[in-house]
Amino acid sequence: xxxxxxxxxxxxxxxxxxxxxxxxxxxxxxxxxxxxxxxxxxxxxxxxxxxxxxxxxxxxxxxxxxxxxxxxxxxxxxxxxxxxxxxxxxxxxxxxxxxxxxxxxxxxxxxxxxxxxxxxxxxxxxxxxxxxxxxxxxxxxxxxxxxxxxxxxxxxxxxxxxxxxxxxxxxxxxxxxxxxxxxxxxxxxxxxxxxxxxxxxxxxxxxxxxxxxxxxxxxxxxxxxxxxxxxxxxxxxxxxxxxxxxxxxxxxxxxxxxxxxxxxxxxxxxxxxxxxxxxxxxxxxxxxxxxxxxxxxxxxxxxxxxxxxxxxxxxxxxxxxxxxxxxxxxxxxxxxxxxxxxxxxxxxxxxxxxxxxxxxxxxxxxxxxxxxxxxxxxxxxxxxxxxxxxxxxxxxxxxxxxxxxxxxxxxxxxxxxxxxxxxxxxxxxxxxxxxxxxxxxxxxxxxxxxxxxxxxxxxxxxxxxxxxxxxxxxxxxxxxxxxxxxxxxxxxxxxxxxxxxxxxxxxxxxxxxxxxxxxxxxxxxxxxxxxxxxxxxxxxxxxxxxxxxxxxxxxxxxxxxxxxxxxxxxxxxxxxxxxx
Numbered sequence: 333x334x335x336x337x338x339x340x341x342x343x344x345x346x347x348x349x350x351x352x353x354x355x356x357x358x359x360x361x362x363x364x365x366x367x368x369x370x371x372x373x374x375x376x377x378x379x380x381x382x383x384x385x386x387x388x389x390x391x392x393x394x395x396x397x398x399x400x401x402x403x404x405x406x407x408x409x410x411x412x413x414x415x416x417x418x419x420x421x422x423x424x425x426x427x428x429x430x431x432x433x434x435x436x437x438x439x440x441x442x443x444x445x446x447x448x449x450x451x452x453x454x455x456x457x458x459x460x461x462x463x464x465x466x467x468x469x470x471x472x473x474x475x476x477x478x479x480x481x482x483x484x485x486x487x488x489x490x491x492x493x494x495x496x497x498x499x500x501x502x503x504x505x506x507x508x509x510x511x512x513x514x515x516x517x518x519x520x521x522x523x524x525x526x527x528x529x530x531x532x533x534x535x536x537x538x539x540x541x542x543x544x545x546x547x548x549x550x551x552x553x554x555x556x557x558x559x560x561x562x563x564x565x566x567x568x569x570x571x572x573x574x575x576x577x578x579x580x581x582x583x584x585x586x587x588x589x590x591x592x593x594x595x596x597x598x599x600x601x602x603x604x605x606x607x608x609x610x611x612x613x614x615x616x617x618x619x620x621x622x623x624x625x626x627x628x629x630x631x632x633x634x635x636x637x638x639x640x641x642x643x644x645x646x647x648x649x650x651x652x653x654x655x656x657x658x659x660x661x662x663x664x665x666x667x668x669x670x671x672x673x674x675x676x677x678x679x680x681x682x683x684x685x686x687x688x689x690x691x692x693x694x695x696x697x698x699x700x701x702x703x704x705x706x707x708x709x710x711x712x713x714x715x716x717x718x719x720x721x722x723x724x725x726x727x728x729x730x731x732x733x734x735x736x737x738x739x740x741x742x743x744x745x746x747x748x749x750x751x752x753x754x755x756x757x758x759x760x761x762x763x764x765x766x767x768x769x770x771x772x773x774x775x776x777x778x779x780x781x782x783x784x785x786x787x788x789x790x791x792x793x794x795x796x797x798x799x800x801x802x803x804x805x806x807x808x809x810x811x812x813x814x815x816x817x818x819x820x821x822x823x824x825x826x827x828x829x830x831x832x833x834x835x836x837x838x839x840x841x842x843x844x845x846x847x848x849x850x851x852x853x854x855x856x857x858x859x860x861x862x863x864x865x866x867x868x869x870x871x872x873x874x875x876x877x878x879x880x881x882x883x884x885x886x887x888x889x890x891x892x893x894x895x896x897x898x899x900x901x902x903x904x905x906x907x908x909x910x911x912x
Contacts, residue, residue: 356659356661356662356663356664357663357664358654358656358664358665358666358706359621359626360626360628360656360706361626362624362625362626362627362643363455363475363478363479363482363622364394364395364396364451364454364455364479364482365395365396365479365482365483365484365622365623366395366396366397366398366451366479366482366483366484367391367392367395367396367397367398367484367485367486368398368399368400368426368430368483368484368485368486369386369387369389369391369399369486369488370402370404370405370422370423370426370485370486370487370488371383371386371387371404371405371487371488371489372404372405372406372407372408372487372488372489372490373404373405373406373407374404374490375407375490376493378493378523378601379490379493381598381601381602382490382493382525382601382602382604382605383404383490383605385601385602385604385605386488386605386608386609389605389606389609391609391613392609392610392613392644393641393642393643393644393681394623394625394642394643394644395484396451396454396455396479398430398433398434398483400426400429400430400433401429402426402429405419405422405487405489410491416572419487419530420532420570420572422487423485423487423530423532423570424567424568424569424570425567426485427485427534427567427568427569427570428563428566428567428568430483430485430534430568431480431483431534431536431544431566431568432563433447434447434448434480434483435447435448435549437563440555440560441550441555441559441560441563442550442551442552442555443548443549443550443551444551445476447476448476448477448479448480449476450476451476451479452474452475452476452477452478452479453476453683454642454683455475455476455479456475456683456684457627457638457684458638458684458685458686458687458688459638459686460475460684461684461685461686462686465686477541480534480536480541481534481535481536481537482533482622483533483534483536484531484532484533484534484573484620484622485531485532485533485534485570486529486530486531486532486612486616487529487530487532488527488528488529488608488612489527489528489529489530490525490526490527491526491527491528491577492524492525492526493523493524493525493526494523494524495521495522495523495524496518496520496521496522496523496524496583497518497521499524500515500516500518503516504516518586519585519586519587520583520584520585520586521583521584521585521586521597521600522581522582522583522584522597522600523581523582523583523597523600523601523604524579524580524581524583525579525580525581525582525604525608526577526578526579527577527578527579527580527608527612528575528576528577529575529576529577529608529612529616530572530575531572531573531574531575531576531616531619531620532570532571532572532573533570533571533573533622534568534569534570535568535569535570535571536568540568540569544566544568547559547562547566548562548563548566573619573620574616574619574620576612576615576616576619578608578611578612578615580604580607580608580611582600582601582603582604582607583600584600614711617709617711618711624708624709624710625639625643625645625651625707625708625709626706626707626708626709627639627706627707628704628705628706628707629653629701629702629703629704629705629706629707630690630703631690631703632700632701632702632703633701633802634675634692634693634694634695635653635670635672635692635693635694635695635701636690636691636692636693637651637690637691637693637707638680638688638690638691639678639680639690639691640677640678640679640680640681640688640689640690640691641677641678641679641680641681642680642681643680645674645677645691646674646677646742647674647675647677647741647742647744647745647746647747648673648674648714648739648741648742648747648748649673649674649709649711650671650672650673650709650710650711650712650855651671651672651673651674651693651707651708651709651710652668652670652671652707652708652710652855653668653669653670653671653672653698653701653705653706653707654666654667654668654669654705654706654707654708655667655669655702655705655706656705656706666706668698669698669699669700669701669705670695670697670698670699670700670701670803670804671695671696671697671698671804671852671855672693672694672695672696672701672707672804673693673694673696673747674691674692674693674694674747675691675692675693675694675747676691676692677691678690678691694747694799694804695799695802695803695804696799696804696805696807696852697803697804697805697852697853697854697855698803698804698805699803700802700803710855712911712912713912714738714739714742714912715736715737715738715739715911715912716736716737716738716739716750716909716910716911716912717735717736717909717910717912718733718734718735718736718737718752718754718860718907718908718909718910719733719734719907719908719910720733720860720905720906720907720908721733721905721906721907722756722789722903722904722905723903723904723905723906724901724902724903724904725889725901725902726889726890726891726901727758727760727787727889727890727891728758728787728789728817728819728890728891729756729789729817729866729891729901729903730756730758730903731756731757731758731787732756732757732758733754733755733756733905733907734754734755734756734757735752735753735754735755735907736752736753737750737751737752737795737909738750738751738752748796748797748798748799749794749795749796750794750795750796750797751792751793751794752792752793752794752795752811752813753790753791753792753793754790754791754793754813754815754844755788755789755790755791756788756789756790757786757787757788758786758787758788759785759786759787760783760784760785760786760787760890761784762782762783762784763782763783763784763885763889763890763892764779764781764782764783764885764886764887764892765777765779765781765783765885765890765892766779766881766882766883766884766885766888766892766893767779767881767882767883768879768880768881768882768892768895768896769879769880769882770835770873770877770878770879770880771877771878772877773835773877776835776836776879777824778825779883779885780825781824781825782823782825782826783821783823783824783825784821784822784823785819785820785821785822785823785829785836786819786820786822787817787818787819787820787890788817788818789815789816789817789818789842790815790816791813791814791815791816791842791844792813792814792815793811793812793813793814793844794811794812794813795809795810795811795848796809796810796811797809797850798810804852805851805852806849806850806851806852807848807849807850807852808847808848808849808850809847809848809849809850809860809862810845810846810847810848811844811845811846811847811848811862811864812843812844812845813843813844813845814841814842814843815841815842815843815844816839816840816841816842817839817840817841817842817868818837818838818839818840819837819838819839819871820836820837820838821836821837824836834873834874834875835873835874835875835877836873837873837874838871838872838873838874838879838895839871839872839874840868840869840870840871840872840895841868841869842866842867842868842869843866843867844864844865844866844903845864845865845866846862846863846864846865846903846905847862847863847864848860848861848862848905849861849862850909855911856910856911856912857908857909857910857911858908858909858911859906859907859908859909860905860906860907860908860909861904861905861906862903862904862905862906862907863902863903863904864902864903864904864905865900865901865902865903866900866901866902866903867898867899867900868891868894868898868899868900868901869898870895870896870897870898871895871896878896879895879896880896881893881894881895881896
């Protein structure tokens with residue numbers, strides 16, 4: 333029996349186990365997809381710079397880079413009703429060189445198994461290596477053919493590329509329509525880029541593979557000129573799996589700084605492709621199942637699994653953990669049992685031997701997790717919206733609370749870290765503020781006058797979520813920050829105050845600190861109580877005048893008694909945290 337027909341027979345059998353699961357069965361194995369990047373033709377010199385840089389980018393490390401030599405797509409009018417059909421026709425034509433590269437087609441039209449075997453070996457897991465050692469046939473190499481059915485072609489299209497000067501021009505034009513005549517400040521130089529990306533899958537199913545072998549397969553030992561000639565018209569089925577789009581900006585301040593070297597305009601253009609690729613891969617990963625990582629729990633506590641740098645794990649990446657349940661009709665369904673996030677990442681960029689070290693995960697919600705459960709990546713944006721209520725003896729630090737936390741752990745390579753913004757708002761009416769003066773205003777406010785207006789406190793902070801329980805439903809979040817607390821008055825002693833009057837706009841720098849105690853109800857919602865303290869410094873007016881308090885109010889609920897000196901206080905925030 334010839335080597336290839338034998339391998340094909342084995343691969344078809346293995347495909348039932350690894351890639352093409354029967355209906356109703358849960359696919360629990362991650363097969364490494366390959367990415368071919370194609371582009372729409374650049375429309376001008378700037379786009380040519382961007383596309384040229386893009387062609388030489390490496391794809392994300394969880395994919396194989398399947399680069400081919402193929403012409404760019406001719407521009408298509410966005411209003412052309414046949415645009416999608418024309419793109420599909422273009423992608424289908426590209427399927428020929430995609431499959432040719434998989435099988436190492438040479439100038440004589442001969443195919444070989446080298447790349448398929450190589451990629452199968454690299455994508456194999458420790459479990460595959462262990463099974464292969466006990467088999468007469470190398471299953472690891474044969475996994476490679478299953479990867480062909482994970483071939484994706486990404487078509488990138490730049491829909492608008494324009495300079496920051498044009499961006500400012502567009503803003504000014506838009507403002508003029510709103511009767512705003514003041515030009516916007518032109519502080520940055522660089523570019524904005526709007527893009528779209530279309531993700532197509534090349535279907536290399538068993539039936540397609542069978543036709544390929546019978547109609548086109550030739551090698552050095554079994555050469556057939558008719559099959560070689562037939563290959564010129566060969567195309568394979570493709571499917572649009574998802575599309576996405578967005579905008580990126582590559583800009584810098586126009587001002588020169590001593591310590592920072594400014595980039596050239598070309599360098600700013602060349603920074604755009606990496607941003608587009610990162611955003612596109614992230615968004616497509618949320619839409620395409622093949623892009624989501626899958627693995628079984630290797631160890632239950634701490635949770636660990638055999639994924640790592642080869643799959644481009646990143647700190648705090650989110651995974652759902654499922655229990656697979658067999659239904660009476662033979663179908664399988666998954667029940668979520670927990671949520672985990674990547675804590676430490678193992679370097680596994682090598683061919684599996686069966687003894688690689690697992691990466692470690694922190695459970696952050698759910699119930700008890702057991703070895704052998706199924707894990708799947710569920711990437712989130714790393715943004716947390718906080719909505720709640722501040723409580724404080726100082727009403728100026730009290731009120732409705734709104735904030736947001738942005739995950740920075742991926743850049744710090746340490747789990748749990750966030751950069752946050754918190755704000756609280758409160759209105760005040762008919763309040764005694766005491767005798768308050770400035771060097772130029774001896775009687776700015778009199779102790780007999782009632783004042784009305786509003787206050788706000790806004791601060792940036794750094795925080796870290798820490799988990800200590802096995803199931804991770806409860807966390808602690810210490811934080812420290814720097815903020816601005818402000819009073820603005822609209823009425824003093826019955827007289828209206830002009831909003832432009834800076835004498836009646838006061839602000840203080842304050843330093844908040846606290847520790848949140850949270851409960852993760854679901855992967856999306858958390859409840860948190862956050863007791864804290866703050867140090868507030870003396871206030872100044874909008875004219876940078878120092879304030880002096882000479883007769884504090886008897887009942888000081890608004891912090892006026894200490895407006896002219898450093899003071900301390902406490903807060904307690906209760907909020908709902910919504911994770912995106």
